[in-house]
Amino acid sequence: MKKASLYGTGALLFLALTGCAQQSKSDAAAQLNDQSVMALNWFQQSGEYQALTYQAFTTATYAFDKAQSLTGKPKAVIVDLDETMIDNSAYSAWQVKANKPFEDKSWSRWTHAEQANAVPGAVSFAQYVDSHGGIMFYVSNRDQKDYAATLANLQRLGFPNVNAKTLRLSTTTSNKQARFDAIKNEGYNVVLYVGDNLNDFGAATYHKSNAERRNFVNSNHSLFGTQFIVLPNPLYGDWESGLAPGYNKLTPEQKLKVRADALKAWDGK
Template sequence: MMRTCRLLICITIAGYLSACTNSEQVADQRLADQSTMAVNWMQQSGEYPAIALQTFKFATYAYQQAVEKGARTPAVIVDLDETMIDNSAYQAWAAAQQVPFTDASWSQWTHAKQALAIPGAVEFARYIDSHGGTLFYVSNRAEQDRLATVENLKALGFPRVSGQTLLLNTSSSNKQARFDEIRAQGFQVVVYVGDNLNDFGQATWHKDNIQRRAFVMQNREKFGTEFFLLPNPSYGDWESGLSQGYSAMTPTQKLHVREQALRVWKPSH
């Protein structure tokens, strides 16, 4: 009798674990399906390159205005991933394989050196370089990926990629210390370009979306004059900002958070 009870308990537990595994696999598939549409838009729409070209055009104008107003040693700070270079092929691979981001697979992608230039990015960088400015590439790519990143950027035609101008993540994803370092060298930063609010300073770093939206409203005059943002619907701190502890959640829990965060129309009957 005891043996039978133990066997039934083992079968029940095994069935439960199997059901949980299947549930998480379904959730992984749904997460992948959701990201596929974002990647389709970035890769195939005409709207995405239009927005990118528009953003760099206005950023160029803002730089010109700053110089005309007497900015000395003007500098421009840009992010890399999904700002100057396009990694959507990596996102497409992750969606197809139904796997989450990992440092290992990201490093493998980085070393493949297959990122493309965002429309207008190379031209913008060359304009700043040829009109008295210094462009700083401030990225949260890892130091171990520096050489591959430099070679990828140079192959795409980005100017003056060097140890001075390419500042990677050596201790923290908070970019503020690197921004301060640039200013400490005597540069006047007149334009920032990014795809994440964290690309404009530490005010939104590790903050939830309520605080991130508040930052935007508090700095509304800087957007379009000093801060220039490109869209990135595939990933970013806006996603982890959906809920505390989001990054550590299971796929099922992430789906629930995403659905609960939606503002849903409720038709009257």
Template sequence: MKNRIALLLLILTIGCKSTSIQSNDSISKSQKGDVLNKEYSILAVLWQQNSAEYKALTYQAFNTAQLQLDNMLRNKKGSEKPMAIVTDIDETLLDNSPYNAKMIELNEDYSEARWIEWGKERKAKAIPGALEFFKYAKSRGVEIFYISNRLSKQKRETIENMQKLGFPFSDDQHVLLKTDTSKKESRRFQVEKTHEIIMLLGDNLSDFHFVFDDQPSETRSRKVDSLKTFFGNKFIVLPNPMYGDWETDGILEGNYKWTPYQKDSIRRSKIRSY
């Protein structure tokens, strides 16, 4: 009997040591950056690519935009400037979820080289409802300006992708990409010199106003509250769970140097439970 008890204790001790070693091994690998650093985004990409709810939300956004546009034009008073809509491109009128899927497949973070590779494919599809809305806006005499943080060297393939899909005003004059800064206020001001901006569309709050630039989550949330009457009226927001300032400036606190292990820890720490 004593021998059996001793053997059982030995097995349990070995099992505990083995578990401890595996756990420490796992932590060690994570600290070295060997975690699956894109694993966390799988559900977001799956949702955008497969859920009917995503389509419903984009249709809802563009239906709202058309209703508001009609209302604005009905009540518009005379203006010396022609009317314009300013819109973002990525995840607002072009779907780049295949690029995010590629990052998951290769377990790699964003890289300029890979992003340019995807852009050169010219395969981004239109966000549901986008093409119909922008064509409608043109038919009502409204110009479209596309302000995007795609790199300026991507301009040719970006315009060609948009032209292939049939987006109006897909030309050098109306597509304003990033040059020296990712902040969009100066490019919006450039449009305002010659046009009256009556509506803005985007998937990121910085697409609408400079007060959201480089701000942490709490500040972004407070600013949304203070501007709540603009959303669904002049500001039309498209859903994007895959990436954005909500993560980089918000969750990850504007720090681009976290290791994959640190990012994973930060994401977990920001979850609110009960």
């Protein structure tokens, strides 16, 4: 009887502890999502975000015009899609509201809904390039299974010349360098890259730490605004996984700690 009772107490304790662990796990996951709220407020509500995207595309237009023409090689502009030309912040906001992590399945449902909006200034820029002797290449790491929906979404928003030649999604790797090289090898004079992630400008920062990514930017600072045009994205990006080695495989609790530990704070004295 006593043994059974002890067993019962132990089982209850076990249940209580695992219950606590699960609770804390879901708390940590919810906390991770909640940390996106201010970034989403800024992205979706601030005039400053819009001002920055217009600024980026105005700079891109100047840079396109200024870039050297090469005889027999049409000028090409390579742009990323997500959070560069199109706005998926409603998906990120859904993650917060529904307390869901990023998952391929829900992302694919979002892309198939074709509800992404254009980033302010993006369509006008693409139309400018298209009507001034240039060709747009839309190089994204969206999945091939989302190709038709992505194409339809872009066409509906008014992006020009979106077709099987110019829309290039991820095939075997998220490293875009091979796709960039292929466009050059097809005879195009690539004059400009536009993106929200350093990986949109080449392989130099692929899977690198933030220290290495910052070094790349510092060493190549004169290319920004002339050959590389950056759109602001505080919602997600390789800057997040660059916070710690193996970041994407960490538990929500570990990610929270990495984020907190990365803060450079005043000592308050």
